[in-house]
Amino acid sequence: MPLLQTRKLTAFYGDFQALYGIDATLDAGEIIAIIGANGAGKSTFLKAITGLVRRPAGAVLLDGEPIGGKTAAEIVRRGVALVPEGRRLFHSLTVEENLLIGGHGRRSAGPWSLERVYSLFPALRDRRATSAPLLSGGQQQMTAIGRALMSNPRVLLCDEISLGLAPIVIADIYAALPQIRAEGTSVVLVEQDIVQAMKVADRVYCFQEGRLSLSGRPKELTREQIHRAYFGS
Amino acid sequence: MTDWLNALAQGVLLGGLYALFAAGLSLIFGVMRLVNLAHGDLIVLAAFVILFLAGKLGLDPFVAAMVSLPILFMVGYALQHVLLNRTLGRDLLPPLLVTFGLSIIIQNGLLEIFSADSQRLRSGSIETASFALGGGVAVGVVPVLTLLSAIAVIVVLNFVFYRTALGRAFRATSDDLEIAQLMGIDHRRIFATAMGLAFVVIAIAALYLGLRANFDPSIGPARLLYAFEAVIIGGLGSFWGTLAGGIILGLAQTVGAQFDPEWQILSGHLAFLLLLVFKPRGLFPRALD
Amino acid sequence: MDAGAAQPAQPFRIQTAAGASRFAWAAACCILLVLALLPAFAARNLIQDLIFPFYMLALAQCWNLLAGYAGLISVGQQAFVGLGGYLLFALTLPGGINPLLAIPIAGVVSAIFALPTALIVFRLRGAYFAIGSWVVAEVYRLVFAQFKALGGGTGTSLPPSVTSTMPGIEWVKSLLNVRTPAARDIISYWVALALMAVTLALVYLVLRSRRGLALGAIRDQEAAAASLGVDIYRVKLAVYVATGALTGMIGALIYLQKARISPDAAFSVLDWTAYVIFIVVIGGIGTMEGPAVGTVIFYLLQRNLADFGAWYLILLGTLGILVMLFAPRGLWGFIADRYDLTFFPTRRRLVVHARDPTTPG
Numbered sequence: 001m002p003l004l005q006t007r008k009l010t011a012f013y014g015d016f017q018a019l020y021g022i023d024a025t026l027d028a029g030e031i032i033a034i035i036g037a038n039g040a041g042k043s044t045f046l047k048a049i050t051g052l053v054r055r056p057a058g059a060v061l062l063d064g065e066p067i068g069g070k071t072a073a074e075i076v077r078r079g080v081a082l083v084p085e086g087r088r089l090f091h092s093l094t095v096e097e098n099l100l101i102g103g104h105g106r107r108s109a110g111p112w113s114l115e116r117v118y119s120l121f122p123a124l125r126d127r128r129a130t131s132a133p134l135l136s137g138g139q140q141q142m143t144a145i146g147r148a149l150m151s152n153p154r155v156l157l158c159d160e161i162s163l164g165l166a167p168i169v170i171a172d173i174y175a176a177l178p179q180i181r182a183e184g185t186s187v188v189l190v191e192q193d194i195v196q197a198m199k200v201a202d203r204v205y206c207f208q209e210g211r212l213s214l215s216g217r218p219k220e221l222t223r224e225q226i227h228r229a230y231f232g233s
Numbered sequence: 234m235t236d237w238l239n240a241l242a243q244g245v246l247l248g249g250l251y252a253l254f255a256a257g258l259s260l261i262f263g264v265m266r267l268v269n270l271a272h273g274d275l276i277v278l279a280a281f282v283i284l285f286l287a288g289k290l291g292l293d294p295f296v297a298a299m300v301s302l303p304i305l306f307m308v309g310y311a312l313q314h315v316l317l318n319r320t321l322g323r324d325l326l327p328p329l330l331v332t333f334g335l336s337i338i339i340q341n342g343l344l345e346i347f348s349a350d351s352q353r354l355r356s357g358s359i360e361t362a363s364f365a366l367g368g369g370v371a372v373g374v375v376p377v378l379t380l381l382s383a384i385a386v387i388v389v390l391n392f393v394f395y396r397t398a399l400g401r402a403f404r405a406t407s408d409d410l411e412i413a414q415l416m417g418i419d420h421r422r423i424f425a426t427a428m429g430l431a432f433v434v435i436a437i438a439a440l441y442l443g444l445r446a447n448f449d450p451s452i453g454p455a456r457l458l459y460a461f462e463a464v465i466i467g468g469l470g471s472f473w474g475t476l477a478g479g480i481i482l483g484l485a486q487t488v489g490a491q492f493d494p495e496w497q498i499l500s501g502h503l504a505f506l507l508l509l510v511f512k513p514r515g516l517f518p519r520a521l522d
Numbered sequence: 523m524d525a526g527a528a529q530p531a532q533p534f535r536i537q538t539a540a541g542a543s544r545f546a547w548a549a550a551c552c553i554l555l556v557l558a559l560l561p562a563f564a565a566r567n568l569i570q571d572l573i574f575p576f577y578m579l580a581l582a583q584c585w586n587l588l589a590g591y592a593g594l595i596s597v598g599q600q601a602f603v604g605l606g607g608y609l610l611f612a613l614t615l616p617g618g619i620n621p622l623l624a625i626p627i628a629g630v631v632s633a634i635f636a637l638p639t640a641l642i643v644f645r646l647r648g649a650y651f652a653i654g655s656w657v658v659a660e661v662y663r664l665v666f667a668q669f670k671a672l673g674g675g676t677g678t679s680l681p682p683s684v685t686s687t688m689p690g691i692e693w694v695k696s697l698l699n700v701r702t703p704a705a706r707d708i709i710s711y712w713v714a715l716a717l718m719a720v721t722l723a724l725v726y727l728v729l730r731s732r733r734g735l736a737l738g739a740i741r742d743q744e745a746a747a748a749s750l751g752v753d754i755y756r757v758k759l760a761v762y763v764a765t766g767a768l769t770g771m772i773g774a775l776i777y778l779q780k781a782r783i784s785p786d787a788a789f790s791v792l793d794w795t796a797y798v799i800f801i802v803v804i805g806g807i808g809t810m811e812g813p814a815v816g817t818v819i820f821y822l823l824q825r826n827l828a829d830f831g832a833w834y835l836i837l838l839g840t841l842g843i844l845v846m847l848f849a850p851r852g853l854w855g856f857i858a859d860r861y862d863l864t865f866f867p868t869r870r871r872l873v874v875h876a877r878d879p880t881t882p883g
Contacts, residue, residue: 050415052411052414052415071414072411072414072415073414073415073416073417073418073419076415076416076417077417081415082415084412084415088409088412090404090405090408090409090412090413091408091409092404092405092407092408093401093404093405093408097401097404100398100401101401101402101405101413101416101418102416104398104402104416104417104418105416105417105418106417147416151416151417268648268649268650268652268653270597270652270653316843316847319847320846320847324850325593325595325648325649326589326595326807326846326850327846327847327850328649329595329597329649329652330799330803330842330843330846331842331843331846331847333597333796333799333842334838334839334840334842334843334846335839335843336839337792337796337835337836337838337839337842338835338836338839338840338843340835341832341833341835341836341839342832342836344832345832345833345836454656454791457653458653458656458657458660461650461653461657462657465646465650465654495667495668498660498664499661499664499665502657502660502661502664503661505657506642506657506658506661509642509643509645509646509654510642510645513645513646
């Protein structure tokens with residue numbers, strides 16, 4: 001049974017339909033990537049899973065159990081954590097406070113603690129008392145990931161974590177992903193940077209205008225296939 | 234000269250009372266961006282609760298106030314949970330108009346139950362006790378206690394906000410409600426807890442309101458205005474700023490009264506408007522509001 | 523399909539008036555005519571009674587324009603009611619100006635006061651603006667309580683030399699064969715009716731103009747409106763000053779009718795803000811029909827239940843809260859949504875014509 005599964009997932013913003021029946025799965029221990037152009041529905045997909053956007057009750061299953069009707073707070077307690085687009089750290093809180101608040105909804109057992117996060121991202125340890133808005137983009141992204149990890153999630157949803165960051169910083173952050181997987185958290189990466197995403201992902205989905213246009217293993221997909229799925233024909 | 238020194242001393246002490254009024258309002262603004270137009274009436278309501286407990290149970294007002302704290306916490310929690318949480322959202326109008334309606338209901342409810350008579354909290358000799366500060370200036374024990382209580386309340390609020398997990402949750406919810414929910418924070422309970430806490434502060438403010446002066450069901454709105462002015466003068470987002478704002482307002486009033494007693498309240502309002510013109514964000518703003 | 527191809531342009535037009543509204547316009551004109559002619563055949567009591575709902579509706583339309591359309595939620599409009607009232611007294615008593623002329627003068631002076639008031643109070647946003655406007659009203663009250671010439675804290679009355687020499691009294695007396703007090707009431711009635719009609723017409727015209735489109739945008743999405751170049755500040759300022767002027771004139775009329783003024787009454791939050799807000803909330807914020815519905819309901823409640831004093835006010839407060847929670851668009855909003863009705867449409871509809879089937883694509 002897949003760890004996380006969506007079945008004919010639709011989502012609306014008012015009258016505007018953003019997702020048209022997405023069927024996707026995530027198995028335990030996987031890192032999957034979701035690519036697609038701006039406005040394709042990738043972020044909406046993550047928001048629908050975490051409960052920030054309304055979706056049909058049976059459309060999202062965690063360990064076979066429907067979580068579509070649950071609130072965002074309930075979903076994080078079941079082990080699904082989101083690293084939001086644009087990081088969205090709490091600007092009145094320091095790095096350490098942001099991490100601690102991530103642990104507010106933590107599941108009882110799990111490997112992630114303040115110490116473990118600091119060893120994953122040593123740069124944060126030196127800045128634990130710094131106010132969030134004063135951090136660099138990369139440090140903010142690390143804090144946002146650490147904050148999500150503090151709830152000991154089984155599934156980590158990452159929304160465009162490479163956005164606005166220098167390549168060397170991106171590489172640092174991506175280097176953390178295998179360690180996160182090793183600790184028992186499966187990862188969903190939504191990315192516009194296809195190259196990085198494809199390097200680390202086991203499988204990839206491509207979204208186009210709210211629909212799945214492609215899925216498969218990175219090694220098995222050709223450039224033409226990806227190009228067509230991304231931009232449309 | 235002593236008249237002026239006296240006015241200054243009284244102004245600072247009056248500021249303590251206004252800071253107490255304002256602290257509860259500041260807490261609610263800070264956590265849930267709710268402007269509670271019934272705030273002043275809630276202070277009056279709390280004063281009547283203390284009066285009632287003191288009378289029925291034969292307690293000194295200080296003790297009655299302590300007894301009222303858990304009761305009022307629960308009232309505040311319930312009020313937020315049942316009514317005010319429903320009004321919060323992106324639209325400004327519902328919380329404003331619902332709390333305005335609440336204000337009318339509380340004023341008239343108190344009128345029906347207690348009549349329009351002036352009331353006072355009686356605590357025996359402490360009411361008239363005073364001590365000399367030197368320079369011909371004497372201050373009452375109750376006003377000094379008021380200021381000390383205001384300082385104590387602000388110290389406690391700062392502690393809660395900046396050194397506890399609850400305070401962390403308050404700040405996170407206020408910063409970004411959507412993401413706070415993603416952290417597992419149940420914002421409805423956080424807001425209810427904040428309102429309960431605000432009611433505790435309101436109860437303390439009510440105690441000193443009732444000890445210092447007469448009160449009746451109609452004086453609520455004026456207290457709201459003073460509380461609001463103190464918060465704005467001090468600057469949003471800072472509890473110490475609220476204390477400063479209260480003191481400045483108190484000073485403006487007592488200094489104005491020195492020129493003409495009829496000008497006391499007007500001086501306060503004018504000082505507030507003046508500050509609004511020159512420092513619209515207040516003196517010590519902290520929040521990125 | 524080539525995602526880059528442009529869609530062929532579709533013909534469209536902007537529509538404001540709808541079928542029901544033509545009927546409504548005709549009905550409104552008839553009603554106004556009947557109301558104007560009422561003094562000829564109605565009892566004096568009725569004429570006196572109607573003055574109240576006329577000016578309450580006018581006040582409600584002003585508040586609705588401010589809050590419902592421009593997003594300026596003011597809890598301090600009583601400042602202008604009191605200002606207008608005191609201006610009337612100041613102009614007619616020592617000034618000796620004829621009361622009917624004093625009303626428009628009060629409007630102009632109120633506008634002059636509204637300008638600096640706005641500049642100060644606009645430094646506050648949203649809910650803080652609301653309380654700030656209340657502070658301003660209190661300042662007005664406390665200042666006017668200082669003017670001993672106008673009665674100070676206890677207030678003063680208009681002597682018969684003023685009230686009985688209103689222009690037109692003699693004409694009405696001979697035309698309708700009534701005595702001076704009744705003639706006075708009839709003139710006040712006509713002034714109130716005129717003010718109400720002018721307010722309604724002005725509000726409607728503003729909303730239908732380009733300004734009105736800007737206002738609607740401000741109400742719905744202020745940030746978006748700003749990004750489209752709508753000069754929010756100036757539009758809000760214009761609305762605040764205009765409603766200040768209108769409210770001032772209404773206040774002048776109110777206190778001409780009452781002939782007695784005091785600071786607490788003239789600047790009363792309950793009479794000039796709480797009741798007004800109740801009317802708009804119950805009827806429906808943001809529509810023109812809402813305040814009319816609300817005024818009727820309020821008038822009926824006030825007539826029948828006001829004697830219950832504190833209980834009546836508790837009832838009003840509770841009703842207001844319930845409506846705000848469960849029917850936030852008010853009674854009219856509820857009906858309009860249900861039956862898709864608009865009598866005085868101020869929204870614009872984009873009507874897109876069906877594509878010609880012979881066009882390729």
